[in-house]
Ligand code: GTP
């Protein structure tokens with residue numbers, strides 16, 4: 001099945017929402033095939049979001065993503081990339097559909113609880129950013 005990479009962002013961890021958000025992800029049919037807790041540095045956060053390097057919010061994004069621990073996970077499901085973005089809702093929680101994770105829990109466009117890969121290809125690149133082959137449980141013999 002298809003895979004996507006999510007990060008439960010530092011605001012999710014600070015608000016004690018790891019359990020609730022993970023429950024919703026599993027309830028929606030996603031299988032967790034890798035997960036860990038990490039504290040990003042400015043460098044590793046900036047590397048992860050390198051495509052946004054020239055955007056005006058890049059500094060804020062890096063500062064926020066390195067402000068506390070976060071929980072990356074690799075998720076598996078048919079149509080995982082698109083279905084996960086539907087589950088989390090729009091980047092700006094004020095524009096996110098009712099019942100989505102961002103609509104229910106996010107405070108702002110900058111602090112929006114979760115990341116979701118935007119393509120299958122980027123999902124693979126982003127998964128490799130956090131997990132070695134042997135850390136993805138379903139890859140093991
Ligand atoms: P991700 O799943 O985190 O990649 O979000 P996205 O794909 O919905 O949005 P995008 O990739 O365009 O932006 C990446 C992240 O940058 C967003 O999740 C926000 O946290 C942050 N971001 C985007 N736009 C703004 C903005 O205008 N201000 C601030 N502070 N952050 C922003």
Ligand code: MG
Pocket residue numbers: 116117118
């Ligand atoms: Mg994105």
